[in-house]
Amino acid sequence: xxxxxxxDVVFDEVxxxxxDSGVNEEKAEKITNEFIDYLRSQNRLDSADIEEYFEKxxxxxxxxxxKRFFPMELxxxxxxxxxxxxxxxxxxxxxxxxAIMLSxxxxxxxxxxQADDFFDIKNxxxxxxxxxxxxxxxxxxAKIQNNDNKKAIKISDKILEIDPENRNALLTKAGSLQVIxxxxxxxxxxxxIIQKWPExxxxxxxxxxxxxxxxxxxxxxxxxxxxxxxxxxxxLAITAQLVYFMGNQDYLKxxxxxxxxxxxxxxxxxxxxxxxxxxxxxxxxx
Numbered sequence: 001x002x003x004x005x006x007x008d009v010v011f012d013e014v015x016x017x018x019x020d021s022g023v024n025e026e027k028a029e030k031i032t033n034e035f036i037d038y039l040r041s042q043n044r045l046d047s048a049d050i051e052e053y054f055e056k057x058x059x060x061x062x063x064x065x066x067k068r069f070f071p072m073e074l075x076x077x078x079x080x081x082x083x084x085x086x087x088x089x090x091x092x093x094x095x096x097x098x099a100i101m102l103s104x105x106x107x108x109x110x111x112x113x114q115a116d117d118f119f120d121i122k123n124x125x126x127x128x129x130x131x132x133x134x135x136x137x138x139x140x141x142a143k144i145q146n147n148d149n150k151k152a153i154k155i156s157d158k159i160l161e162i163d164p165e166n167r168n169a170l171l172t173k174a175g176s177l178q179v180i181x182x183x184x185x186x187x188x189x190x191x192x193i194i195q196k197w198p199e200x201x202x203x204x205x206x207x208x209x210x211x212x213x214x215x216x217x218x219x220x221x222x223x224x225x226x227x228x229x230x231x232x233x234x235x236l237a238i239t240a241q242l243v244y245f246m247g248n249q250d251y252l253k254x255x256x257x258x259x260x261x262x263x264x265x266x267x268x269x270x271x272x273x274x275x276x277x278x279x280x281x282x283x284x285x286x
Contacts, residue, residue: 031057
């Protein structure tokens with residue numbers, strides 16, 4: 001009979017968590033296997049490093065922000081409990097896995113008290129996660145659908161009271177502050193985001209917007225940095241506008257890439273937002 005190792009427990013729990021969050025099976029298993037390889041490679045495990053690695057792995061595999069939220073909350077809880085507390089599950093991965101737990105295993109009678117504490121933590125974390133996700137949805141509706149940026153800021157602040165490190169709330173707040181012309185406050189939040197997540201595309205995108213009408217060279221620098229980290233329709237479209245204003249024909253390559261990513265959104269963008277060079281606009285819509 002094949003030995004059930006700690007690595008098998010980690011694989012079952014983490015891949016299952018990802019699949020439950022909507023990540024397809026193949027991608028979930030690849031992420032989990034690379035996560036286990038990472039755990040094996042570390043001489044000394046640190047919960048913050050584990051969280052950072054896992055989050056980057058989800059970004060590298062283009063897991064949607066919405067699908068990342070729940071796995072990241074539980075990985076944060078697991079890494080804290082398994083590294084900072086008992087240090088049993090993420091170490092010695094070839095050891096016996098029949099008497100350990102991560103999120104829902106409770107097989108060793110000696111760990112009953114620890115398991116009860118763990119499940120209390122888990123339930124509290126789940127409740128907090130659900131509350132935060134509900135508030136994030138409300139903030140997005142206020143900002144994107146209703147164009148109520150003041151309300152979006154208020155909701156973001158409420159999220160940050162619960163979770164001061166919540167990146168979604170910080171990004172929503174920074175973007176909304178820009179819209180209502182509170183540039184200095186927005187810049188302060190953007191700098192905080194970059195300090196905490198120096199390789200996240202959206203903070204540099206917002207920084208590019210900040211400099212858009214002030215310093216075209218600086219704006220282009222930050223927008224291109226955003227594209228380097230994660231090329232998407234938003235940073236390509238605004239970079240195309242900036243480069244066009246700078247009198248550079250390279251704007252066409254940004255528009256072409258934006259069109260490849262989302263043809264329908266590209267058509268809407270060209271019809272409603274691209275109000276310059278009408279002859280060129282007609283040709284690009286063909």
